[in-house]
Structures are given as structure tokens and as C-alpha cells.
Amino acid sequence: METTRGAERQRTAAERRRRELLEAADRVVLRDGPKASMNAIAAEAGITKPILYRHFGDKGGLYRALAKRHTDALLSALRAALDAPSERRERVEATLDTYLAAIEARPQVYRFLMHPSDDAAPAPEQGFDVGRHSAPLLRRLGEELGKVIAERVDLGPDSEQMARIWGHGIVGMMHAAGDWWLGDRPCSREQLVRSLADLLWGRLAEAGDLPGGQGF
Amino acid sequence: METTRGAERQRTAAERRRRELLEAADRVVLRDGPKASMNAIAAEAGITKPILYRHFGDKGGLYRALAKRHTDALLSALRAALDAPSERRERVEATLDTYLAAIEARPQVYRFLMHPSDDAAPAPEQGFDVGRHSAPLLRRLGEELGKVIAERVDLGPDSEQMARIWGHGIVGMMHAAGDWWLGDRPCSREQLVRSLADLLWGRLAEAGDLPGGQGF
DNA sequence: GAAAACCCGTTACTAGCGGTAACAACAGTC
């Protein structure tokens, strides 16, 4: 066989293999949570560790590849909810509900995405690296939402900056509330969605003080 | 010496030792971040591992004790800002600013508090444990803020539930925005505080659509 | 067809982690 076709075939074969490995890793993470070991993943895929390392470099690489798949999927679902042709409040509620439904349906995946143990922190020399520890998913969602807000909402001067801040803030609100809700299940999903939307809808500003308290 | 006084002295000695160990651990965590090893901590304290384990049980125990100290300190600072005698909006801004100033001043500590690796997950038998992975600090702050809101703000029926939801949501907003800000430093602290307060103050509800977009 | 190049896969290893067992030395109590 001449060069080009052979190389082509090999490349597609490698890609298929890579997909298979990712699916095996997915199964293990779904079963063992975020502390799935490379050994376990290799065993699930029916092979041994060095192959994993040849394909993904290190554990961080595998986890990043895995996270990207799920993040992309979630993000596209959220975009759909965000683009629905209805009123703003309805779209906000739909987006919140989509996110919460996703983490409710596959909590192990969600947990893995949010808590990728410690990876890709290759010794910060000596200067403070300081931040950059939050889950990539959160950052991506925040940036994405910030863009959407900047595109669609009129926030006056400094709109760009404020839109980004709001994007990250709203995503954080959604995430923290969802995480707490997922653990304690203190109420129905509908109620959670409505309460959060109410918060975003300015009910904190409108609410009156309770008697006896000093206000808030 | 009779029994009681001897036991007393030993107890206080043990407590002092414990404090010393925690301070050593603090230094190491401050230097090495959240992945400080038990060996390193023991070395910093001038002793060896088994002593640490006798005092704190396991790594999770040490980390929990360490986290409690910092969490208590941060929480009391936040409570002070939350109890200041001024208008609600001012108090909200002061609280946000207190939190952001704290994480800005000691990012390594903050990082440790928010990202305690994986601890205290003692094999959840077989049922989904599902949640409970978020940092204890976030949970505590959320609960605390929820209580304050429930005490002071009139939210109509279902007030209790909604106050807790808002507590966790607002804390999550603060955390995510703060984390992103700490990494990228896209604006001043004042601006961040004002923007987040604006978000809580209902500006999302009030803002008009931008021309060309389909609203948000 | 033979040889060189290239993967896929293995076994066997390192270094470091959290955690523990077993033992040594010192204190105060009876």
C-alpha cells in the first residue's frame, strides 16, 4: 500500500481506538467517581496502562479529553434552552432547569466534571499561581453565559465587563445551589428553579424587612 | 501528684501540641498548596508521621481541623460585615468586599479551603452518595447566609425554603465570580463588588434588550 | 523477498503517597 492511504487508515484506526478508550474511561468514572485510577480504566478497556499514557499523555490529559466531551454536550443543551423563542424569564428558567436536570440525571459525571481532583498543576515555579483551580466546566459556562448576556442585554456603559461578571456569577449561583440541592434534596426541582429565577429577578431588592430584624 | 491535676496538665499539653502541629500544617499548606503531604507537614513540625495520625486520625481529620480554623475566622469577619448598622445594599456590598478581600489577601489558604482534594469519602457502600462533594466552607457559608436572610427578609410564603436556596445561590455567585476574578484580574475589586450587587439588585430584570438580539 | 520503520501491547520497575504495626524511652502512679 502506498503511503497516503495507509497513513489515513492508521489515523482513523487510532481515532477509533481513542474513542473506545474514552468510552471505557467513561464507564469507570461513572462507576468509581472522580477517583477512578488509570489501572482500573486500562483494565476496563482490556489493556494496560502504558497504552493509555501513549494516547493521552498523563491522567490530566485523559480527564481533560473526557471532560471536554461531557462539557460540550451539556453546553449545547444549555445553548438550546438559551436560544428558545420565548420570553426572557422563561428562557432563564428553562436554562436553569436544563442544567439541574442534567446534574440530576448523571450525578457521577457531574461530580467528575466539577471535581477533577488535582491535575495539570505542573509546579508553579515560585510565583503565586494563585487562582485557576476552579473546574474548567465552570469557567467555560461562565464565559459562555457572559458572551450571551453581552450580546443580548443592554447594561449601559461598561457593558462588556459587567456581562462577564454576571456570567460567572450566575453560573456560580446555579452550580452552588444545584450542588447543595443534589445532596440534601430539600425541595422539588421546579421550586428551586423558580426561587433562583426570583432571585435573579430582583426580589431581593424588592423584599421588605421583617419586623424585629435590622433588615438585610 | 494526684490524678486529676496530672491529667489536666497532660490534656493542656496535648492541646498546645495540637495547636503547634496545626500551625506547622498551616505553614506547609501556605507554601505547598492543597496537596501538602503528611510527610512534609510532619517534617515541618519536626516530628514524624505517626504522631500526626495519633492527633488527627487521618489526613481528612487534619485538614478538617485546619479548615475549621480558617472558616471560623472568615465567617466571623463576614458576620461583622453583615451586621453593620447601615442600609441593606451597603451591607451586601460590604460583605462581598470582605469575602473578596480575604481571598485576595491569602489565596493559598482560600484555595485549600475550597479544594480539599478528596477526603472523608469512606466508600459509600453501594447506593449513590451523589452529592456532598462541594467544599464544606461553601456549605457552611450558604447555610449561614440562608439563616440570616430568613431572619431578616420578608419573602412571603415558603420563606424559609427560599431563604436557604438564596443563601446557597448567593454564596455560589460570590465564590465563582471571586474565583474567576482572582485568576484573571479583569477589573478592580470595587467594580466587581458593584457589579455583583447590581445583579442582586434586580438589574437583570430591569435591563432592556439590545437591538438585533432576541433578548435574554 | 529481505530489511527497516513503525505501532500495539506487554512486563517490570521507580518514586511517592496515605496509613499502620511494632518497638523504644520517658513520665507519673501504685
Added chain:
DNA sequence: GACTGTTGTTACCGCTAGTAACGGGTTTTC
């Protein structure tokens, strides 16, 4: 003096992430 409890040690276990070195099978090249 014997007993008990605490403080400390060394030496180990099982695990992890990651790597070096080697074998066999295909494909390309001469």
C-alpha cells in the same frame, strides 16, 4: 520496683501515577 500511658521512632504495606525496555505484527521501502 513494677505498671501504665504518652511521645516518639523505624520499618513496613498497598496503593497510586508514570516510565523504561522489550516482543511481535504490519506496513513501507529497497
